[in-house]
Amino acid sequence: MSILSAEDRNRLIVAATEAKEFSYSPYSRFRVGAALLSTDGKIIKGANIENASYGGAICAERTAIVKAASEGIRSFVGLAVTSDVASSIAPCGICRQVLREFCALDMPVLLVPADYPQPGAEGDGGILDTTLEGLLPHSFGPEHLELPRQS
Amino acid sequence: MSILSAEDRNRLIVAATEAKEFSYSPYSRFRVGAALLSTDGKIIKGANIENASYGGAICAERTAIVKAASEGIRSFVGLAVTSDVASSIAPCGICRQVLREFCALDMPVLLVPADYPQPGAEGDGGILDTTLEGLLPHSFGPEHLELPRQS
Amino acid sequence: MSILSAEDRNRLIVAATEAKEFSYSPYSRFRVGAALLSTDGKIIKGANIENASYGGAICAERTAIVKAASEGIRSFVGLAVTSDVASSIAPCGICRQVLREFCALDMPVLLVPADYPQPGAEGDGGILDTTLEGLLPHSFGPEHLELPRQS
Amino acid sequence: MSILSAEDRNRLIVAATEAKEFSYSPYSRFRVGAALLSTDGKIIKGANIENASYGGAICAERTAIVKAASEGIRSFVGLAVTSDVASSIAPCGICRQVLREFCALDMPVLLVPADYPQPGAEGDGGILDTTLEGLLPHSFGPEHLELPRQS
Ligand SMILES: [Zn+2]
Ligand SMILES: [Zn+2]
Ligand SMILES: [Zn+2]
Ligand SMILES: [Zn+2]
Numbered sequence: 001m002s003i004l005s006a007e008d009r010n011r012l013i014v015a016a017t018e019a020k021e022f023s024y025s026p027y028s029r030f031r032v033g034a035a036l037l038s039t040d041g042k043i044i045k046g047a048n049i050e051n052a053s054y055g056g057a058i059c060a061e062r063t064a065i066v067k068a069a070s071e072g073i074r075s076f077v078g079l080a081v082t083s084d085v086a087s088s089i090a091p092c093g094i095c096r097q098v099l100r101e102f103c104a105l106d107m108p109v110l111l112v113p114a115d116y117p118q119p120g121a122e123g124d125g126g127i128l129d130t131t132l133e134g135l136l137p138h139s140f141g142p143e144h145l146e147l148p149r150q151s
Numbered sequence: 152m153s154i155l156s157a158e159d160r161n162r163l164i165v166a167a168t169e170a171k172e173f174s175y176s177p178y179s180r181f182r183v184g185a186a187l188l189s190t191d192g193k194i195i196k197g198a199n200i201e202n203a204s205y206g207g208a209i210c211a212e213r214t215a216i217v218k219a220a221s222e223g224i225r226s227f228v229g230l231a232v233t234s235d236v237a238s239s240i241a242p243c244g245i246c247r248q249v250l251r252e253f254c255a256l257d258m259p260v261l262l263v264p265a266d267y268p269q270p271g272a273e274g275d276g277g278i279l280d281t282t283l284e285g286l287l288p289h290s291f292g293p294e295h296l297e298l299p300r301q302s
Numbered sequence: 303m304s305i306l307s308a309e310d311r312n313r314l315i316v317a318a319t320e321a322k323e324f325s326y327s328p329y330s331r332f333r334v335g336a337a338l339l340s341t342d343g344k345i346i347k348g349a350n351i352e353n354a355s356y357g358g359a360i361c362a363e364r365t366a367i368v369k370a371a372s373e374g375i376r377s378f379v380g381l382a383v384t385s386d387v388a389s390s391i392a393p394c395g396i397c398r399q400v401l402r403e404f405c406a407l408d409m410p411v412l413l414v415p416a417d418y419p420q421p422g423a424e425g426d427g428g429i430l431d432t433t434l435e436g437l438l439p440h441s442f443g444p445e446h447l448e449l450p451r452q453s
Numbered sequence: 454m455s456i457l458s459a460e461d462r463n464r465l466i467v468a469a470t471e472a473k474e475f476s477y478s479p480y481s482r483f484r485v486g487a488a489l490l491s492t493d494g495k496i497i498k499g500a501n502i503e504n505a506s507y508g509g510a511i512c513a514e515r516t517a518i519v520k521a522a523s524e525g526i527r528s529f530v531g532l533a534v535t536s537d538v539a540s541s542i543a544p545c546g547i548c549r550q551v552l553r554e555f556c557a558l559d560m561p562v563l564l565v566p567a568d569y570p571q572p573g574a575e576g577d578g579g580i581l582d583t584t585l586e587g588l589l590p591h592s593f594g595p596e597h598l599e600l601p602r603q604s
Contacts, residue, residue: 022221024252026293027330028356030598047221049252052293053394054330054352054359056249058213063221066214070173070198084602090591092355093553097546098207101175101200111591114603130591138543138564138581138588142177142203145483149537150567178481179507181447204545205481205503205510235451241440243506244402248395262440265452281440289392289413289430289437296332300386301416324523326554328595349523351554354595358551364511365519372475372500372516400509403477403502444479444505 004037004078004108009124012037012080013112019045019060020082026050027057032083034060034091036068039075044068061095065102076103079132082112088128096136105133155188155229155259160275163188163231164263170196170211171233177201178208183234185211185242187219190226195219212246216253227254230283233263239279247287256284306339306380306410311426314339314382315414321347321362322384328352329359334385336362336393338370341377346370363397367404376404381434384414390430398438407435457490457531457561462577465490465533466565472498472513473535479503480510485536487513487544489521492528497521514548518555527555532585535565541581549589558586 012035020033025048032048046064050057061081068074079099083089088111109130117125163186171184176199183199197215201208212232219225230250234240239262260281268276314337322335327350334350348366352359363383370376385391390413411432419427465488473486478501485501499517503510514534521527532552536542541564562583570578
């Protein structure tokens, strides 16, 4: 796993928490904030933006990724995700797949509880530290589309 | 239909064309750029960001909308969309639905050909001028979810 | 517009109503049923299947289309959609787009109120009769991906 | 992990391979077939159904799930997935998320190479044997939406 500095960890946690304020989630009432740290040190924030047609919802993580990618930022060193619940909520599978397109499998992912830092929690105040591969093993990616077909 | 000033039309056309440069479309090789104009005069750009799992693709129009909404910008007065083809390409249905959540039905939508302004074209150099309702009649929106159920 | 016989209209309305019973919609509590009539006379039913990650929801119309297409049925002459509300609820934009791949623009679409037939309603008991093009004007389809790029 | 009988494994492998024949994948030219085995012994097949708007694509696994769920079948004991490539291709994240709604985390998932059985391959002819949890650790599911919000 790549290592984030304490400062970068903190920047990501703060940014994800700020990002959550702009969640548009009238249907789920489940606010999520996400923040990406790019290789060149920029923070890109995202929040979940829901839709009356539920399938049109775009989560916080995907909002952050397309925001970055559409501004030419496509190399990342870390992701933090937070919500309003006192657990480490993980990205949905859709977001894991979209992250896979641009992020290395060993990119650190911080799943941050709403009440971070939790007193007495193990590790860093209740954060679940994982990686993209920790969330999406045996992933499907661009290289698979290049494989020769047998028929 | 609301009316855009010539200056605002021009800002949208230029911004959509610039946005297209950041398209990530290795699978379709179909670059799209979009630009929204917010009620308070801001331009928000988006490009299509594709994914190896084709279903994970997010179009230019949705990228622009979630970028804006996740920064607290949720009121818009116009949209322009352009691509690399010499026709006025319209948003897909998915994007029409996501726009519906935040945009008025009479919001102007400019569908801009790649070679705008087209010499000798009718109207404004080949632009197809429409509205959100012109693209999504009988639309499904947040108010329908509130209707009383019969069973 | 193509014309459906009274018998085919009735088959579609009955099937969409039956299909609704299998809706999985614990999040929206908005049940939808859809039915397609294939060119060779088969009825294919669909219901909306939601997901905890709201974006993973698949509507009734798309369920019907992928069910048919994955069984080799790809030519259709009509669609009916119904819900639990006393209005003619129209497909979301996502479904309109997915229908576009397989259905002719003039394919009849029947939007059926929950309490059909509504006494005293205009036309056929409160049904809103439209077509795919009536729901998705200026549509984006397979042929656009074939257009030459200008750059 | 739950255990599938040799007969059930075989039924799933054969069904996924058959399902692939109905793939509609003119854009990716990447055919995928999937098959689910329900608790009451039914096989439900799915194929990937793509769309000119790439984001409208629905994969084989999701096709199978919505087909089953919309017919009232919502309890499953196994899944097999196959494609046209000589590797064990895994479901995309979107499909993992949609499977999560209905399938137990320990449900067996068989990732079957196109040239199964591969001579000399380890295990069962080149199949990668995993589970839903093996594909979607730390998953997000319906129970998380029920958690109390902190603000
Ligand atoms: Zn997500
Ligand atoms: Zn679109
Ligand atoms: Zn829909
Ligand atoms: Zn998939």
